[in-house]
Structures are given as structure tokens and as C-alpha cells.
Amino acid sequence: QVQLVESGGGLVQPGGSLRLSCAASIRIFTFNAMGWYRQAPGKQRELVADITRAGTINYADSVKDRFTISRDSTQNTVYLQMNSLKPEDTAVYYCNLRMGLYSYWGQGTQVTVSS
Numbered sequence: 001q002v003q004l005v006e007s008g009g010g011l012v013q014p015g016g017s018l019r020l021s022c023a024a025s026i027r028i029f030t031f032n033a034m035g036w037y038r039q040a041p042g043k044q045r046e047l048v049a050d051i052t053r054a055g056t057i058n059y060a061d062s063v064k065d066r067f068t069i070s071r072d073s074t075q076n077t078v079y080l081q082m083n084s085l086k087p088e089d090t091a092v093y094y095c096n097l098r099m100g101l102y103s104y105w106g107q108g109t110q111v112t113v114s115s
Contacts, residue, residue, distance in 0.1 A: 002026060002104045004095045009109030012085055016113070020080040022095030022106055027076060032098040034071065034078045038091035038111075045094070049080060062088075085113045 003025035012018055020036065035050025035058075049059045049069040057069055068081040078095065090113050095106035 002097060002099070004097060004104055004106035006093070006095045006106040006109040009093060009111045011112045011114065013115055014086060014113055016085050017081070017083045018085065018111060020082070020093055020095075020109060020111075022078045024076045024097065027074065030099065031075075032100070033096075034075075034098075035096050036069065036078075036080045036093055037096055038089075038093045039108075040091040043091075048093070050096070051078065082111070085111075087113050089113050 005023050006020060008018055008020040010018060031053055033050045033052045036048040037045050038048050039045040047060055048063055049057065049067055051057050051069050051071060059067065066082065066084045069078065071078045089111060091111060092108040093111050094108045097104040
């Protein structure tokens, strides 16, 4: 089974930056999309950004022009560069891999934006 390992979360001041990484345990040649979701306490998990096998990228309106999703040349790792962070970005961020009809999830990494 595919294992996804996230890293890069932490505490940052408003206006600061973080870069999240998600590494897959195996080489992935065929997948539908990889992306990032987030969930704040008492709220539903929501899409932040994803990138398809063909390279099409989608962003939530709330993060457009601030966050950038990318993947490495082997497509084994996906990144989320987060700039101009706001307190409302505080959440647990989850890496997601969609392959066929299945979805795989990482364990999540905490991002806290606070002074």
C-alpha cells in the first residue's frame, strides 16, 4: 500500500512562509492527482491545491496568489509553498494521492499561524 509522509509544518508568524513536503513510499507511474487538503477544528476537510498527472493545477480561492503546489521530476514528492500566511490558514494539512478509484492520505502536519 502507498505510504505518504508529510513534513514542514510548524508555528509561523502572520506574513511568514512555510514549505510542506509529501513523499510517497514507492515510485508512482499512474495516478490521477496529488494534492493538499486541510482541516481546522470543527470544520470539514477542504481542498487547498492539487495537481493532476497531466500537470493541471487547482487552488482554493482563499490561497490563490499565496500558495504554490509543485512536484519533483519523478513525481514521487509533492510540495506546497505557502507565503503570506494568515491566521485563518491554521489547520492540519493532509497530503492526498488519488489513484484509480482509491484515495490515500498522509497522517497530517500541523500548521499554526499566530503572533
